[in-house]
Amino acid sequence: MDEPTPAPDSAHGAPARTIYRHRVATRLWHWINAITIFIMIGSGLMIFNAHPHLYWGNYGANFDHPWLSLPRWPGWLTIPSTYNLALSRRWHMLFALLLGFGLLAFMATSLINRHFQRDLRVRADELKPRSLLHDLKEHLAFRFHDPANPAAFNIFQKLSYVLVIFVLIPLMIFTGLTMSPGMDAAWPWLLDIFGGRQSARSIHFIAAAGLVAFIIVHLALVILADPWNEVRSMITGRWTVPKEDS
């Protein structure tokens, strides 16, 4: 019932074909996550402003050597827009719950409805240099869909979604937990995995930068592909196969 199914062609007899591409769980998580990550980045930048230096290891403070020191982020990028560590922490720690449990629910649902297995499974032959090169050329020509199977994600889409869902967001969550002294007492292995609280803080920042890079590319490609069709498909689930592909 909730499976992507081809829809009948449009009544005008045009070649445009609309298919059911995104299930409700995917769409719901997409938009909850879009808002959540927006708030996490804004409030995270404000928290970063309280001590804009990053270190490796267990400790790191003003007399230690930072590997990165940045100027403070401007107010138009942060939540709240004025310096307010207490309030930015309130935003961050509340929406962190939505990020963590949202991802958990999405992962469970996507395993059950086979979204992961069907759409994100990377096949070995997709990773061969020749096929990667072919996909790259297609990308550069702004052709993002395989005409034979337009609903399928191309290899770069698969890799970037896998990176975000299984690497970057979990990294954000677990490095975030490692910064909590209460969680470190509950789960001391967090410190072993990331090499200390300050390392976790650095990785938290690097993974956040990775997410920002993903968001920029993701939005750019939505705009390049067909913004109306892409945005609509993430709201209603229905996606029109681009004409050049059909």
Next chain:
Amino acid sequence: MKRLITRRALVATGAIGAGALLSGCDRIAENPGFRKILFSGEKMNMGLQRALSNRHSLATEFRPDQMSPVFRTNGTNNPNTPDYNAMAAERFAGWRLQVGGLVATPLSLSLAQIRAIPARTQITRHDCVEGWSAIGKWHGPMLGTILKAAGIRRDARYLVFTCADLYRGHNYYESIDVVDAFHPQTILAWAMNDAVLDIGHGAPLRLRVERQLGYKHAKYVMRIDAVASLAGIGLGKGGYWEDHVDYDWYAGI
């Protein structure tokens, strides 16, 4: 079909929308109803952390070679009040720790008496709410030992610490609950890094509550009161920062 969403319109709307959302965050955070939701994260995080850990889950302790070369100070570096300066001048010989509130026997302990209580030594990481960490060695009796000696009553739920340093003309104060008060690593430290606690780090006595952030670790402790509720303390949220700048009372995260 005429496109309702063109690329240019989408980019413009997106940019305006993101800007509006960012400034909207400031405005919505002032709404009392939303503020309640925003501030509810503290209770949820505390509940989750308490559920995932047990009362005696220990903060990681480190080796001497893992200590910070320099342990910076923060908050008050010197209370610098006439009373405090007079006590410091005589190396706190006249200083007393008062333990009162919901206890069977209120105590008034001298530094010599506190130093005579069996002590715990721990090399732990101090995490500031700002993001930095420093590792130091702390030495002093467990808070639980002193509370038991005072005969803390069953109806006591929180311990309130009143300090010698002033903020806005009032003594700094902080509070923890009995779960953290009886945690084995919760100590009243009178020594740090193998030396008598210095003024910058809270002489003569400071709290260490290792599963929470730095602002909970009250320095210059003068008195400890066992209470049933935080309602009558300061503005009722349990600490100076909690009352005046909306910091979380539970600072385990």
